[in-house]
Amino acid sequence: MSKVVVVKHFGDQRNRPLTQSEYEVLLTTALRTLSGQSDFAAAVRRYLPGGTVGMKANCLAHQLNSTPLALADAFTAILVKTGFKEKDVVVWERSNRELASAGFALNVSGTGRRCVGTDATVVGYSEEFYSSGEVNSLVSRILTEIVDVNVNVPVLKDHSVAGLSAGMKNMYGAVNNPNKYHGNNCDPYCAHVNNLEPIKSKNRLTVIDAVRVQYNGGPGYSEDYLAYYNGLVISDDPVAADRVGLEILEHLRAINGQPTLERTGRPVRYLASAERLGLGIADIKKIELRVIMIDKNGRESAGELLE
Amino acid sequence: MKRRTFMSCLGCGAAATVATQTGLFPPVINSLQNAFALGEPSELSSMEARHYKKLPGGGIECGICPRHCQVTDLERGYCGSRENQGDIYRTLVYGKPCSLNIDPIEKKPFFHFYPGTQALSLATAGCNVNCKFCQNWEISQSRPEQTENIDLSPQAVVDLAVQRKTPNIAYTYSEPTIFYEYMYDIAEAGHKHGLRSVMVTGGYIEQEPLRLLIPHLDAIKVDLKSIREDYYKTIVNGELKPVLDRLVQMKSSGIWLEIVTLVVPTLNDTDAEFRDLARWVKTNLGADVPLHFSQFYPQYLLKNLPPTPQVTLEKAYAIAHSEGMQYVYLGNLPGHPAESTHCPKCNAMLIERNGYRITQMNLVGNHCPKCQSEIPGRF
Numbered sequence: 066m067s068k069v070v071v072v073k074h075f076g077d078q079r080n081r082p083l084t085q086s087e088y089e090v091l092l093t094t095a096l097r098t099l100s101g102q103s104d105f106a107a108a109v110r111r112y113l114p115g116g117t118v119g120m121k122a123n124c125l126a127h128q129l130n131s132t133p134l135a136l137a138d139a140f141t142a143i144l145v146k147t148g149f150k151e152k153d154v155v156v157w158e159r160s161n162r163e164l165a166s167a168g169f170a171l172n173v174s175g176t177g178r179r180c181v182g183t184d185a186t187v188v189g190y191s192e193e194f195y196s197s198g199e200v201n202s203l204v205s206r207i208l209t210e211i212v213d214v215n216v217n218v219p220v221l222k223d224h225s226v227a228g229l230s231a232g233m234k235n236m237y238g239a240v241n242n243p244n245k246y247h248g249n250n251c252d253p254y255c256a257h258v259n260n261l262e263p264i265k266s267k268n269r270l271t272v273i274d275a276v277r278v279q280y281n282g283g284p285g286y287s288e289d290y291l292a293y294y295n296g297l298v299i300s301d302d303p304v305a306a307d308r309v310g311l312e313i314l315e316h317l318r319a320i321n322g323q324p325t326l327e328r329t330g331r332p333v334r335y336l337a338s339a340e341r342l343g344l345g346i347a348d349i350k351k352i353e354l355r356v357i358m359i360d361k362n363g364r365e366s367a368g369e370l371l372e
Numbered sequence: 373m374k375r376r377t378f379m380s381c382l383g384c385g386a387a388a389t390v391a392t393q394t395g396l397f398p399p400v401i402n403s404l405q406n407a408f409a410l411g412e413p414s415e416l417s418s419m420e421a422r423h424y425k426k427l428p429g430g431g432i433e434c435g436i437c438p439r440h441c442q443v444t445d446l447e448r449g450y451c452g453s454r455e456n457q458g459d460i461y462r463t464l465v466y467g468k469p470c471s472l473n474i475d476p477i478e479k480k481p482f483f484h485f486y487p488g489t490q491a492l493s494l495a496t497a498g499c500n501v502n503c504k505f506c507q508n509w510e511i512s513q514s515r516p517e518q519t520e521n522i523d524l525s526p527q528a529v530v531d532l533a534v535q536r537k538t539p540n541i542a543y544t545y546s547e548p549t550i551f552y553e554y555m556y557d558i559a560e561a562g563h564k565h566g567l568r569s570v571m572v573t574g575g576y577i578e579q580e581p582l583r584l585l586i587p588h589l590d591a592i593k594v595d596l597k598s599i600r601e602d603y604y605k606t607i608v609n610g611e612l613k614p615v616l617d618r619l620v621q622m623k624s625s626g627i628w629l630e631i632v633t634l635v636v637p638t639l640n641d642t643d644a645e646f647r648d649l650a651r652w653v654k655t656n657l658g659a660d661v662p663l664h665f666s667q668f669y670p671q672y673l674l675k676n677l678p679p680t681p682q683v684t685l686e687k688a689y690a691i692a693h694s695e696g697m698q699y700v701y702l703g704n705l706p707g708h709p710a711e712s713t714h715c716p717k718c719n720a721m722l723i724e725r726n727g728y729r730i731t732q733m734n735l736v737g738n739h740c741p742k743c744q745s746e747i748p749g750r751f
Binding site for chain 1: 430431442444445446447448449450451452502504513514515517518609673
């Protein structure tokens, strides 16, 4: 049984994005619930025991629909409160340009949180290939050499080929040849990318931003298909996190008059493939789901996943 | 590598490949405290691609190769070198070569096309297949932002070829189909300056782009990687049928054509396969199309296999000959007698080669000096 926590913010984010402090409240609640630890630092350390922590963002859609800076800042603040140094946190993506376009300040100065793309001059990809199934790739040296553990911080969105873009699809940004792995709705390629040794062994948490969801027309930005779910999906099981993300995406599609992904020819089969590889649980019945609402006073109450 | 250094590599013997994904970085990067680390890679091209159509409801369909990638906004095709930007499909590699060198034309290999001449040879990042044996995977399997590229317009390529006195320009190393627009414009400009253009390709290109391109080319070398569809599916990540169709199209157009098959131990090295391949070439293209069998070296994803034994290549040579192919060659075996051209009628030595060097040239025009048989090719 895998556990997934969904934390939802009371407000309607139509007019403004969540702030760093609001994200901190959501993250703190989610991590305590997920870990079962009331002590906050212990909750964090359960998943991130030490060393250098990576945060793999998704900045494909630039500032329009990428991992929010406020979310990365909030997670960084939480890590610092837990005892990590800021310089031991690395926000990363495949390119400097994508990070900058999403509002992140590039930084490799040695002071403060680092932020760098794999295409930066001194980074690049691993010298050795990593393989799983038909996937053979070089992996970002940020993941293989710089960070000890990684937090996957994607946004939840529709994807024109994969159907679902959340945590697992975000790891396409960690390999040198993602364009080779989009056939057959990314199945089983997406599972195998996540089964590459550095990705499988270093990814410890998935934190899916589902505050504003591109429920159709992704992965690029399309203002015609935006919905506001106002939540985060968090798990240490990358497959289960995505599976819950899929429930949310399909729900938002349905209430906005869109057919299921299956009916659009984009069935999300890579989750089942990932389960077969032992990466996590894709069967929603085997996932322990906790949904928590946070009201405007920061009080927690049980919530519904789909409303 | 700065542009000056890059250009100075021309003709120095080593390929001026500037792949940057491996080997060029300091071994220890954990500190990441170097401001230089934020150096921007060179800008990619934003030239609109040719041969694509917009799809109803958004997205585009690429028509440059049989893969027909359907690509939505901000995504790329399988080749990694073409991107949908707001439903305008753009080539990211136009005028952005990552490899540039002067090679003997024999290195392509062309054995019946102006022997002994040089070719200004170039490539960009990307490929529309993913051969497990690729010898140039560092550029062919990279995206253009992962290679170090220089800015070199089509006219600048032509000027460089004129300056270096190379009568040929070769589109090679990766897969020129994916830098179609760049190749097309160089070839067109080159013809105006009397320069010949040769395409070294896997032949996985659509019919119409090829039809439009051929008038600007002078020769094509196709890697016919196998005669088995299953090999194309599992080893090449492509399809055989369109390649065979394009070979027939090329031959019927009248352009000079040579074929190479890389013989990979245990994967495409049976007698039956050599025989089927030779028969297909003879039946569909003719017995006088030069057919090269090349030795495989362990590379990329097939490092577990040994180099092709010489005896296997000699077997391929013998089988192709026995099937009636008139010009069969063995590659990557410097000094082997099967590198040389003999008259199919009287067996006179016409062109003796050692590696890429020509050590004897006995052709008189395009005729055998002994029996006056006409030898096919461009001499």
